[in-house]
Amino acid sequence: MRQVVVTVVALLALGTTVPTLAATENTDGPLKVHVVRVDGEHAGVAGILVVATDPSGASASATTGPDGAVVLSTASLTGGKYRVEAQIPASMPDVKPAPAGPGFAALTQFVDVSGGRPAELTMGVGNGTGDVQLGDRVWFDTDGDGVQDGDEPSLPGVRVQLLGCDGTGAPLAEKTTDASGGYTFGPADKLQPNSCYTVKFDFSGVDTTGLPGSPRVDGLKWTTPMASVTAAADSSVDPTTGTVRVTVGPPGSVDDTVDGGVVGGLNKIGDLVWADVNRNGLQDPGEQGIAGVPVSLQTPDGKVVVTTTTGPYGQYAFSHLPDGSYKVCFDTTKLPAQYGDYQLVKPRAGTAGQDSAPDPGTGCTALTELRADRISDTSMDAGLAPPVNRIAARVWHDVNEDGAQTPEEPGIPGVPVKLRTDDGTQVALTTTGADGGYAFDSIPDGSYQVCFDLANLPADVADYTPAKYAGDSAANPATGCTRPVTIGLDKRIDTSLNTGLSGPDNEIGDRVWFDSNRNGLQDPVEPGVSGLPVKLLKSDGGDAGATTTGADGRYSFHGIPDGTYQVCFDPKAFPAGYAGDQWARPNSGDDALDSDVDLASSCLPAVAVGVAHREVSTMDAGLVSPRNRLGDLLWFDRNANGAPDPDEPGVAGVTISLKDSAGKLVASTRTGPDGRYLLDDLPDGSYQVCADLTQLPTEAANYQVPGKPDGCLGPVTVGPKPREDLSVRIGLVAPSPAVAPAAERTETGGGGGFPFGWVAFTAIVVVAGLAFTVRWWKTVDH
Incomplete structure (x- = not known):
């Protein structure tokens, strides 16, 4: 609000010269009021209270001095246009309003001292004798509050009729309001003392083109009557009849309070732009309005009708609008600095007038229609909220411990992550997802650090620590916490707090x-x-x-x-x-x-x-050193396919013997815990490998070597080439009517084992329940 210095000067009539004050563009001009008696020598009247009221309703007042003059100090007021009233105190019963006449103003007047222009007023009073008078002013009540404000225009062209007390019959007199909206009835208009009259007003012939919003005549109506404690400031007209019944007092009576206020084109759109702190789309207690937001009123095709900015409490209004359809648009690209990146919240989240109306995508509300039966829409509120503050990053397995993420280095799920304020207070807790990512959303503006709970890491990374305090890895290995980051207006999202973890070598x-x-x-x-x-x-x-x-x-x-x-x-x-x-x-x-x-x-x-x-x-x-040997595996071949499968265990503790062609025992050993056996340091020769089936576990007592009831396989030859055959597998199967073919060793050519000259090949080896594809190399015999 600009600082305005206002001086109100009432200038003494009859040619009195009064010094004027220097005026500037931003200073109201001087205004001096002099209250004098209209009879005799026009002596000034002391003790009259003079009040100047600005358009906002604020006022300044002072009392006339011995010469009847007063200069009002209105430095605290604004507007440049004032309603000035002289109020006769009850302690002066012999002082009465005087009839208006040349050189004398009524006790209520309107002045414009904006731009430094001066105003000169002389108000006349009398002793209550002489002619009677009735009248005052018709004005356009811009804000519809029923009170005459200094910046509200007069309404010329209103026909005013003086009728008998019952309001019927031919008019006794008729006037038309002048340029200042004024009219007066006196003795020449058959106005008599101590009589009752009806004053009738008709605005059907007025020109509305100069009025705010240029309202249609058929849309005019009378404003709310008796809206002020001061009769001279309100409207007296009955809105339903357009009339006022008045009683004129004894000779000398002057009634200059018969005013009429007209409203029309009071179509209004507006309301509030506020900071929706909790982003719920509703105006909650404690959420403040936002000043300085550009707002435009537009027609359905997007043509701008008028623009404004929100006031100190976020309020705005477009008034005196013609009937029609409108939309309100909010320019979020030109928000005040402290709200620079705020965004419109979700629309229509609750009761109209308590929620947000504009579409965040367009910044504009839906159309609203103003018409005779709907002259106001104050539900066009707009909620603004900051973008969601977010801290999001990733915890990964820093395999090469260089502090830099690479595509082949996986994320680590299940890592506890704490969010702390800069004073160490924990405000949120989460854990990393399947890809190692974590996020803290919708956090208030402020400074934060992220801490990784190294004491409670998932079991498969329990001894991991931050690998390197550099590059992409933001956590200090000593504390498990990152550097602080600030989230707010200039930075809503931080994705820098990644951390690489690695275990001991x-x-x-x-x-x-x-x-x-x-x-x-x-x-x-x-x-x-x-x-x-x-x-x-x-x-x-x-x-x-x-x-x-x-x-x-x-x-x-x-x-x-x-x-x-x-x-x-x-x-x-x-x-x-x-x-x-x-x-x-x-x-x-x-x-x-x-x-x-x-x-x-x-x-x-x-x-x-x-x-x-x-x-x-x-x-x-x-x-x-190379020697002849035989061996491999004794196992339960449950599916009788001749090959050991992952779910088929070896048979431990069974004697495996080696017999020559004459059946003589050459060597023997027992299978180990996994069913494997080795017959070592054997002479060159051809042999049978036999399993002692009498030593099988009780639950497998009837198992057999398919086609070999004595449990012997062969012949198998060792030495000098090849020296070993480590493929003599013995599969035991359960007895059945149809026994599958014998599952013996893997043979290729003379003797067991891998022949000389075999090259590397791929096979599946079952080790400790895990399947491995491994490369095999066969000893080259010599």
């Missing part, structure tokens, strides 16, 4: 040695085998790494991801001096010292590395 390895005494255990004097290629395979058979044994026979795979792996060797690649050697007998004793290589596959058992099992250092492999 996984390692698989041990040693390959030459088992000179063939006891299957590493003895202090037995050397390592250097230069032997070693491969690491994934659970799906894919390559996970390769290395070569060192000078001491040791090898290691470290820094590998969590998972299940298998170490495999290529017997064809045995280094010089060991070519043609064989694997030592597996699982001969202490797991830290014995050999673990499967004789047939040349692979070690599958092992898993990860949380709580980061290092496997018992993956030894022993080599022995």
